[in-house]
Each structure stands twice: as structure tokens, then as C-alpha cells.
Amino acid sequence: MNLGSVDNRNAEIRSGKKVLEELTHLEIKGSNLEVRGFASVEGIYTRRESSIRKMVLIVPKLDVNAYREKDPILLGEKTDTEILDELTLKIPLENCMVAEVFDEDSDEDFEVEDPEFLESLSGYRGYIDLSIIAKGKPLEAGEYNVFITLEQLDNENENIKYEKVIPLANSRRFLNNTVSSTRLNYYSKQSVMKYNLVASFDNYTKTLRLKSTLLRSYDPRIMDEDDVVQENRYVRAIKKRVFQLAYSIFSMFPIKKNKVVFASDSRTELTGNFFFIYEEMVKREMNLDIKFLLKDNINERKSLRELTAMAYHFATSKVILVDDFYPIIYPLAIRNGADLIQVWHAAGAFKTFGFSRLGRPGGPSPRSRNHRNYTKAAVSSEGVRENYAEGFGITVDKVHATGIPRADIFVDEEYKEYVRSTLYEKYPELKEKKVILFAPTFRGNGQATAHYPFEKLNLKKLYESLSDEYVFVLKIHPFVKNKIRIPYEYHDFFLDFSDYREVNDLLLVTDILITDYSSVCFEFALLNKPMLFFAFDVEEYIESRDFYYDYFDFIPGPLVRDVNQMIDVIQNEEFETEKIQPFAQYFFDDTVGNAAANVIDQLIIPSLNDEGTEEEEEQAILPPAKSRKELFDRTLSSDK
Structure with missing residues (x-):
């Protein structure tokens, strides 16, 4: 040159x-x-x-x-x-x-x-x-x-x-x-690209030289996580039509008055809000016909036989419970006398979602039918009802401030002590030092483009500054495609618990939470412990995603933009903890400990008591997990 x-x-x-x-x-x-x-x-x-x-x-x-x-x-x-x-x-x-x-x-x-x-x-x-x-x-x-x-x-x-x-x-x-080298990643709905970047000195031009090499490029729409080609789109379209036709046919069958379906495309076991609702049903000895339709993710294939069975259960159930985005059910017209109840997995109302994002990147089409057929929705407090009504595209009278069932554990002292002692026994490093939990949300417009810029974390500086007193536990969002690489010399400080399903269990052994725009801050506030918000891209996030509240006034802890500020806040204990209790009160009211019961009493029982459906023979329920402790043990045994 x-x-x-x-x-x-x-x-x-x-x-x-x-x-x-x-x-x-x-x-x-x-x-x-x-x-x-x-x-x-x-x-x-x-x-x-x-x-x-x-x-x-x-x-x-x-x-x-x-x-x-x-x-x-x-x-x-x-x-x-x-x-x-x-x-x-x-x-x-x-x-x-x-x-x-x-x-x-x-x-x-x-x-x-x-x-x-x-x-x-x-x-x-x-x-x-x-x-x-x-x-x-x-x-x-x-x-x-x-x-x-x-x-x-x-x-x-x-x-x-x-x-x-x-x-x-x-x-x-x-x-x-x-020479220095690193990786560059790009994620979008249409393209995933991975580059290798090498920096060296150019002896001819006497300046820094960068060489970028494309290592991998593919369309994620036709590849799954294991690089196996997904179903042909025409096959998916045929299956979708078969499912909807089957639902229409089965809708001519009578609704079973005692039938309840738990349906999720983000979990294979009954965990989260689902478990606590189910636990309450078992405690009350409610004789119901329960069906579980659980899949690991929305891209997991469903056979025609599975789809036909799902159509039958949806068409003949009195109550259908979902806990997350569940696209297969949105085109369906919920039958008169039945209820589709959304018990959303997250607490509070933080970053905008659903129809609150109309016109923004990754937002829905105004003609989208997603979420709009919910007959009822459970949320954490009175203050967030309007936000969820807007996000779901439903009227506010369908949104009920029952509380979040999975948050009930925060007043269960016996369970909390059991979780702590068990985690300490399995991971003694969590007891030997104070625990910092790093639990950010992903970047990108959705699951297909989800990633996190781990380069924002200076691992060396964090290790040198905090490792004498703390361990740094990572709980990365399950959507995130790229993985953090922890140098072997730091493995006694950085512990990756990203595969551990229930973040609420980890909160019980956490001393300081570091998050950004994740709803994990709501549940952690119930423990009245310090948190800080690592929001290096907050202006960009406001422009592209936005929040239901003014972010800078909303967060119950200090905002930090780089690792140096993060370390300073932790070492000087400048946590602004006076903001935490008012925050928790606003976003949970007085529902904690009673949320699962509220969902049963306010949403499910009124639906079950509706007349006009055929009486069915009552069936006893056998819980997948018999107690909160057993559920925790299962989660722990599947970790790592």
C-alpha cells in the first residue's frame, strides 16, 4: 500500500x-x-x-x-x-x-x-x-x-x-x-459469522496491522445448535396446518371440566412458576386431570403424533397454563368456557417486550397474533399491570396482580437454609468467600441473535482486585450463543453456573448481584442485598429496546460502565442500598409467600367453577417432584 x-x-x-x-x-x-x-x-x-x-x-x-x-x-x-x-x-x-x-x-x-x-x-x-x-x-x-x-x-x-x-x-x-489474536462474532436472524483477528506490527508501513479471517458463516434459520439441518419450511407449514385442523376438529368435543394443561417450550421439567402452582394444587388435594406438554426450546421438532395430541389437549382443557413465549398456541381461538393463562416467567416490568416494541428492531408486526389470545395473565404487582397488558396486546382487566409463584421461596426459611447448606456442601468455594453473582441479559433481538460481549469484562483485573475476598459466579442467559473462555489460572475465582436452571436458588448464596437489564434484580431485591448495574451500553439499549421506566432513576443500585468502576463500587461498598426496599415493595406488593395460592384462587378456580362443560371423572395428581427440596435436588444433580 x-x-x-x-x-x-x-x-x-x-x-x-x-x-x-x-x-x-x-x-x-x-x-x-x-x-x-x-x-x-x-x-x-x-x-x-x-x-x-x-x-x-x-x-x-x-x-x-x-x-x-x-x-x-x-x-x-x-x-x-x-x-x-x-x-x-x-x-x-x-x-x-x-x-x-x-x-x-x-x-x-x-x-x-x-x-x-x-x-x-x-x-x-x-x-x-x-x-x-x-x-x-x-x-x-x-x-x-x-x-x-x-x-x-x-x-x-x-x-x-x-x-x-x-x-x-x-x-x-x-x-x-x-502478535495478539482474538475472535469477532456477529449474530443476526439471517447470518452468523465468526472471524479470527490477528494484530501485528507491519515492518514496511511501520504501524499496527490487523488481519481478519472469516472462519465460519451460516444461516441460523436452517441450522440448529448441533449444526443439524432443521425441518424444511414446507414440512413445518404442513405440520402447522395439520395441528390447527386437528384443533378445530377436537373443538367439537366437550371440554373436560377438571382438565389442566401445563405447556412450555423452554423447560423439560416442571420448574419455575409451574412447579409452585402445581405444588399448591397438590397441597389442596385438587383432583384434576393434569397434562404436561414440555419441550426444551421452541425449535425442537414435534412429530405429527405429538402435534395431534397437543391439539386434542388444548381443545378439551378447561385451563391451559403457559409460562413464556409459546408460538404454537397463538393462532388458536380459545374456546368459550376455557382459559389460556400466562404465568410469565419474569417478575416486575423492566425492558419493553412484545407489543410495547412495535416499530423497533425485533418488535412484532401490528398484525401479529402473538400473546393476544390470553384470557388471563398473572403479574407481580398492581404497578405493572398496564405494562404487561400493553406488551401482551390484551386489555388490562385480563391482567391480575397475583404475584410471582416462584418468588414464594423467599419467605420459606426452611427451604432457603436447605438450599444454602446443600450448595455449600457441593461447592465449598461458595462458602469460603463472599459470592458475586454476574447475571446479565443477552444482547441481540431475540434467541436467534442472542450474544453477550464478554470482552467488556477484564478478567485479569477482576481477579487481581477481588479474588482474595470474593468468588465471581457467572449465570449467563441460556439464549447466549457465544461462550466465555476463562483462563485456567483464574478458575478458582470465576465459576460458571450458566447451566444451572433456577437462578433464584443461586440468589440465596449471593452477597452482591451484578446485572444490567435482567429481571433478576426484582427477586434479588427481596433479599435486601446490594446490587450494581453493569450497563456500559445503556444509551444504545434505550434507543433500540427501551424500558418501561426511566432506567437511571429506576435501578436500585449504582450504574457502572466499566470494570474499574465496578471494582471501586465493590471495594468501597457504595451500593445505594436505601433504594432496595421501596423497589421491592412497588414490584411485589405484599404477594410474596402467597403468589401460588393467589394464582389458584383468583385465576384457576374461577375457571374450573364455570358451568357449561361436561363433568369428568376426577383423577388424582401425582407430582413430578414431591417437594421444593426434591425439585432443588433434581436441579442440582443435573447441573454441570
């Missing part, structure tokens, strides 16, 4: 002025490139933000003539410089004082001691996410050189502008063994 084609002003700054410049920090953390340094025209130092600008240039290495031949009509009249300028990525850097760009433990001494220079805005810093740098996608496959550009106005005559492209000549010393 000809450096002159990057910027023909690069050779000299006019009037013979010298540029003072140096790169003081360069680090690649996951997909993030972090740079700090300074650049300024000697003797022309400014403290005005508008008078100086620095940018990172990521310039592709390519044969411009060969590239021009791809579209000679469009590119034929453009110069090499114009073509290269269009392909170059330009990322603005933040201006700062020179003193701010040196690492605290750096032993470097800058030779110039001119106070005017040191106090000017000659410094720069930037945190560049290479996984979204190319219009929201990773740095494309190819080789690139990285430069810093300086644009600076003369203090006395602002019509004079000094400009220069600066190679990162000392970047070599920041690279481990002269």
Missing part, C-alpha cells in the same frame, strides 16, 4: 511545524481495540474541544486497480486515493489531557515538561468495538493498516489547519510476542 494514497498531506506539516506524538497504550480485549496516546503540533496547544480532532484510520491493504475492475463504470473515474478513502474506516477519538493517557503503573517519563502542552487537549483515547465497526458487522476479512490522524487549527489564525496521518510506530511493544 502506498502511504501517499492514504493522505497526500502526510509528508510534512506546513510551515515546518513538528508534531509531538506517541502511542502510550494499546490493548485488544476480546473484540475491543483500546488506544491512548497524544498528538499535537509543537507550540500550538489548545484547550478548546472544537480546535483539535483525532481519529483512527483503519485502511485496507488492497490492489486498487484490481478492485476498480470489479465495477469499472462506477469506479473507473475515481482516483486511487478516492477509492481508498471510501473504503477506509474512520473512528473519532476522545480528546483528553496528556497526563490522562499514561497507565498508572507506567514508568515512562515524557521529556517535554511544558505545562501548556501537558494541560492541553493533545491527548486521545478510544475504545473501538471491531465486532460492529463495519455498519454493525465485524471488520471484514482482509488486511488493514491502522493510523492516527491529527487535524488542528492554529490558535491565532483558525483559517490555518494542520493535518497529518501518523503511523503507530511503537505499537510493537504492546503486542504479546509481537
Whole structure:
């Protein structure tokens, strides 16, 4: 690559002025490139933000003539410089004082001691996410050189502008063994791409070189988690029609007055809200005909035989309970005299969902039938009824503030003690030190695009700062496709419990919760323990997803944007715990301990007592798990 084609002003700054410049920090953390340094025209130092600008240039290495031949009509009249300028990525850097760009433990001494220079805005810093740098996608496959550009106005005559492209000549010393490597991932409904990125020093151009290589690219719509081709869409369409036709036929059968169906596409065992509702039924010795239609995820195949059986049970049940998004049931017209009850898996109302996201990325079509056929819905408190009515696209009178059944454990002292003692016995490291639970939500528009930017966690710094007193337990959302890689030397500090199903059990042994936009904060508030919110992308999240409440006033704990702030809050115990109890009261009312009973009394029994359905022979229920302790033991034994 000809450096002159990057910027023909690069050779000299006019009037013979010298540029003072140096790169003081360069680090690649996951997909993030972090740079700090300074650049300024000697003797022309400014403290005005508008008078100086620095940018990172990521310039592709390519044969411009060969590239021009791809579209000679469009590119034929453009110069090499114009073509290269269009392909170059330009990322603005933040201006700062020179003193701010040196690492605290750096032993470097800058030779110039001119106070005017040191106090000017000659410094720069930037945190560049290479996984979204190319219009929201990773740095494309190819080789690139990285430069810093300086644009600076003369203090006395602002019509004079000094400009220069600066190679990162000392970047070599920041690279481990002269090379650093990482992975870049991209997730969307139509595409999953994985790249390998290698950073090295280019001996010819004397600057940082990046090489991006595409490792994998596929359409997730035709692949499942094990890379097995899913059903042909025409087969799925035929099955859907068969299911709906069967439902219509079975709707001519009488409804069974004592029949209750538990249906979920996100669990294979009766856990969460389902278990506590079922437990209450068993306690009351309610003689019901119970059917369980449970699948691990919405993409799991259902045979025609299964679909026919499901259609029969849905059509002949008095009560159908769902606990999450359940797409197969939404096109169905629920029969008169029957109820479809949503006992949503999450507490409170935090980030918007469902029809509250109309018009936003990942939001539903206005014509969507999702959620709209619920006849009743259970929520955690009176204050969130309207939010859930909006999200589900139903009228508010169908939404009932019963409380969240799975939260009943927080007043069950015997169960809480049993969970703690059992977890401590199996994982003694949880008892030996204080427990930090890291439980963020995913990024992306849904299950197909779910991921988490683990590069935002500086594992080394967390380990060095907190490992003497704490263990750091990770509970990553089950939708997240990419996995965190924990270096072996940190395994005594970072413990991955992401496969453990019930996060509420983990809350009972947690001393500090770190989350972001997850509803886990609601249940944890019932323990009146400190939490903090690692929301480095809150502005972006507000723009794309938004919240039912003002996020900054809503959260019952401090907001931190990077690992340094996270560590400071923990070490200085600045948790804002006075916000927790009012938060818990608003989002749970006084339902905790009675929520399962409320669902039975307010939603299920009124439906069962409706007249007009055929009386059936009563059948006793045999619970899948006989107690909360047994359910916990099953969950624990399936962990890891």
C-alpha cells in the first residue's frame, strides 16, 4: 500500500511545524481495540474541544486497480486515493489531557515538561468495538493498516489547519510476542459469522496491522445448535396446518371440566412458576386431570403424533397454563368456557417486550397474533399491570396482580437454609468467600441473535482486585450463543453456573448481584442485598429496546460502565442500598409467600367453577417432584 494514497498531506506539516506524538497504550480485549496516546503540533496547544480532532484510520491493504475492475463504470473515474478513502474506516477519538493517557503503573517519563502542552487537549483515547465497526458487522476479512490522524487549527489564525496521518510506530511493544489474536462474532436472524483477528506490527508501513479471517458463516434459520439441518419450511407449514385442523376438529368435543394443561417450550421439567402452582394444587388435594406438554426450546421438532395430541389437549382443557413465549398456541381461538393463562416467567416490568416494541428492531408486526389470545395473565404487582397488558396486546382487566409463584421461596426459611447448606456442601468455594453473582441479559433481538460481549469484562483485573475476598459466579442467559473462555489460572475465582436452571436458588448464596437489564434484580431485591448495574451500553439499549421506566432513576443500585468502576463500587461498598426496599415493595406488593395460592384462587378456580362443560371423572395428581427440596435436588444433580 502506498502511504501517499492514504493522505497526500502526510509528508510534512506546513510551515515546518513538528508534531509531538506517541502511542502510550494499546490493548485488544476480546473484540475491543483500546488506544491512548497524544498528538499535537509543537507550540500550538489548545484547550478548546472544537480546535483539535483525532481519529483512527483503519485502511485496507488492497490492489486498487484490481478492485476498480470489479465495477469499472462506477469506479473507473475515481482516483486511487478516492477509492481508498471510501473504503477506509474512520473512528473519532476522545480528546483528553496528556497526563490522562499514561497507565498508572507506567514508568515512562515524557521529556517535554511544558505545562501548556501537558494541560492541553493533545491527548486521545478510544475504545473501538471491531465486532460492529463495519455498519454493525465485524471488520471484514482482509488486511488493514491502522493510523492516527491529527487535524488542528492554529490558535491565532483558525483559517490555518494542520493535518497529518501518523503511523503507530511503537505499537510493537504492546503486542504479546509481537502478535495478539482474538475472535469477532456477529449474530443476526439471517447470518452468523465468526472471524479470527490477528494484530501485528507491519515492518514496511511501520504501524499496527490487523488481519481478519472469516472462519465460519451460516444461516441460523436452517441450522440448529448441533449444526443439524432443521425441518424444511414446507414440512413445518404442513405440520402447522395439520395441528390447527386437528384443533378445530377436537373443538367439537366437550371440554373436560377438571382438565389442566401445563405447556412450555423452554423447560423439560416442571420448574419455575409451574412447579409452585402445581405444588399448591397438590397441597389442596385438587383432583384434576393434569397434562404436561414440555419441550426444551421452541425449535425442537414435534412429530405429527405429538402435534395431534397437543391439539386434542388444548381443545378439551378447561385451563391451559403457559409460562413464556409459546408460538404454537397463538393462532388458536380459545374456546368459550376455557382459559389460556400466562404465568410469565419474569417478575416486575423492566425492558419493553412484545407489543410495547412495535416499530423497533425485533418488535412484532401490528398484525401479529402473538400473546393476544390470553384470557388471563398473572403479574407481580398492581404497578405493572398496564405494562404487561400493553406488551401482551390484551386489555388490562385480563391482567391480575397475583404475584410471582416462584418468588414464594423467599419467605420459606426452611427451604432457603436447605438450599444454602446443600450448595455449600457441593461447592465449598461458595462458602469460603463472599459470592458475586454476574447475571446479565443477552444482547441481540431475540434467541436467534442472542450474544453477550464478554470482552467488556477484564478478567485479569477482576481477579487481581477481588479474588482474595470474593468468588465471581457467572449465570449467563441460556439464549447466549457465544461462550466465555476463562483462563485456567483464574478458575478458582470465576465459576460458571450458566447451566444451572433456577437462578433464584443461586440468589440465596449471593452477597452482591451484578446485572444490567435482567429481571433478576426484582427477586434479588427481596433479599435486601446490594446490587450494581453493569450497563456500559445503556444509551444504545434505550434507543433500540427501551424500558418501561426511566432506567437511571429506576435501578436500585449504582450504574457502572466499566470494570474499574465496578471494582471501586465493590471495594468501597457504595451500593445505594436505601433504594432496595421501596423497589421491592412497588414490584411485589405484599404477594410474596402467597403468589401460588393467589394464582389458584383468583385465576384457576374461577375457571374450573364455570358451568357449561361436561363433568369428568376426577383423577388424582401425582407430582413430578414431591417437594421444593426434591425439585432443588433434581436441579442440582443435573447441573454441570
